[in-house]
Amino acid sequence: MKSRLVLPHSTASAFSVTASLAIIYFVWASTYVGTAFVVEEIDPYTGSGFRFILAGLLLFLFIIITKGPKALLVTRKQIRNAMFIGFILIGLSSPLLGVAAQQIPSGLIALLVAMTPIFIAILRFIFGDIPSIKTILGIIIGFTGVIVVLVIPTVSNNLFIIICLISNVVWAIGSFWSQKIELPESPLTTAAIQTLFGGMCAVLIGTLRGERTSSFFSASESETWIAFIYISVMGAIAYSAYAFLLVNTPVSLVATHAFVNPVVAIFLGNLLRNEKISLSIILSGAIVVVGIALVVLGEKKKELINPET
Numbered sequence: 001m002k003s004r005l006v007l008p009h010s011t012a013s014a015f016s017v018t019a020s021l022a023i024i025y026f027v028w029a030s031t032y033v034g035t036a037f038v039v040e041e042i043d044p045y046t047g048s049g050f051r052f053i054l055a056g057l058l059l060f061l062f063i064i065i066t067k068g069p070k071a072l073l074v075t076r077k078q079i080r081n082a083m084f085i086g087f088i089l090i091g092l093s094s095p096l097l098g099v100a101a102q103q104i105p106s107g108l109i110a111l112l113v114a115m116t117p118i119f120i121a122i123l124r125f126i127f128g129d130i131p132s133i134k135t136i137l138g139i140i141i142g143f144t145g146v147i148v149v150l151v152i153p154t155v156s157n158n159l160f161i162i163i164c165l166i167s168n169v170v171w172a173i174g175s176f177w178s179q180k181i182e183l184p185e186s187p188l189t190t191a192a193i194q195t196l197f198g199g200m201c202a203v204l205i206g207t208l209r210g211e212r213t214s215s216f217f218s219a220s221e222s223e224t225w226i227a228f229i230y231i232s233v234m235g236a237i238a239y240s241a242y243a244f245l246l247v248n249t250p251v252s253l254v255a256t257h258a259f260v261n262p263v264v265a266i267f268l269g270n271l272l273r274n275e276k277i278s279l280s281i282i283l284s285g286a287i288v289v290v291g292i293a294l295v296v297l298g299e300k301k302k303e304l305i306n307p308e309t
Contacts, residue, residue: 012248020241024257027238029264030230032106032113033272035098037227041219044098045206049199050216051228052090055236056196062240063188072192074184081181082193088174090198091205096167103160105275107266108149111285112164114258117295118142119172127176134298142291148284187243195236255296259289 038047063071074082100109118139125131131139146165150158184190207213219225245254262285269275 012244017245017249020245021253021257023238023241024245024254025260026264027234027241028257029110029261030268031235031238032097032101032110032261032265033268034227034231034234035109036101036106036269036273037223038231039098039101041215041221041224042228043206043211043215044102045095045202045209046211046213046216047228048090048095048098049202049204049206051232051235052094052195052199052202054199054232055239056192056194056199058233058236059188059192059195059240062236063186063192067186067188071186072189074189075182078182078184079193081178082183082190083197085174085178085181085183085190086194086196086198087201088177088198089171090195091201093167093170093174094198095202095206096163096170100160100164100167104164105266105269105281106273107262107269107275107277108161108281109164110265111262111281111288112146112149112161113168113171114262114292115142115146115165115288116168116172116175117255117258117292119168120176121295121298123172123176132298134294136298138291138294138296138298140291141294142288145284145287145289145291148287149280188240191239191243195239258296259292262289 035048038051042050060072097109097113121131121135121139146161149161184193203213219228242254266275266277266281266285270277
């Protein structure tokens, strides 16, 4: 049976689904470019932390306005679990992308982050979920693309590519773990708790690793603040669109953002930051996108993704 744009039980309109897809295709991709602007003046953990604190507050406000305060009534266990996952995803994983963005083009970061479904598929295999032939082939092809990046000189220090991959692995672990524990019923409530608490953790970790929290308040370039506000507000909107799509559309359709985001991010990085589009990025990007597509097709009936924002 062919996948439908909207699930049979959904009351969502085709327009709302299309608009939400456009948001996760283009807005998520643009946040990688925005992060690159922010880390030019603000330390990575500090900037990421304050970004997600603001996003979390915006999500709480959105929930209260649209669903009422009762939507925030969850159990202590659900709050603890959401805070724990927020610590992994937002406190540990996301700031590493800011570290990488200090040396790696934003388009390359988006390309590497797009491999998250591959790492989650590997975790499923480790815990006994036998993957399909398409998934196995996609994993092999995806890692071949990364090897191309590492072998053909792309940046002056491959350490930052490895840092980005570590961020991916941590994100995949948190996403996989989140499927095994009890979280709030509403994805938006879960996201609000995770982003707010995870952002606080990121700021604390930044302080412990010697970052100057004052770097956030002393940033003077207008483009830094424009980028910060953009990735905070639009990131929250994108996550809301993602949560809406997961409830109303097939996960295989939602997962298509994984191979659209890198293309958009590479284009925006070149347009807004004059980032060089090297032959190795084009070649590795094409290989990785094919690998991701195969994994998505092979895992299309499973909850495979929880994208890194």
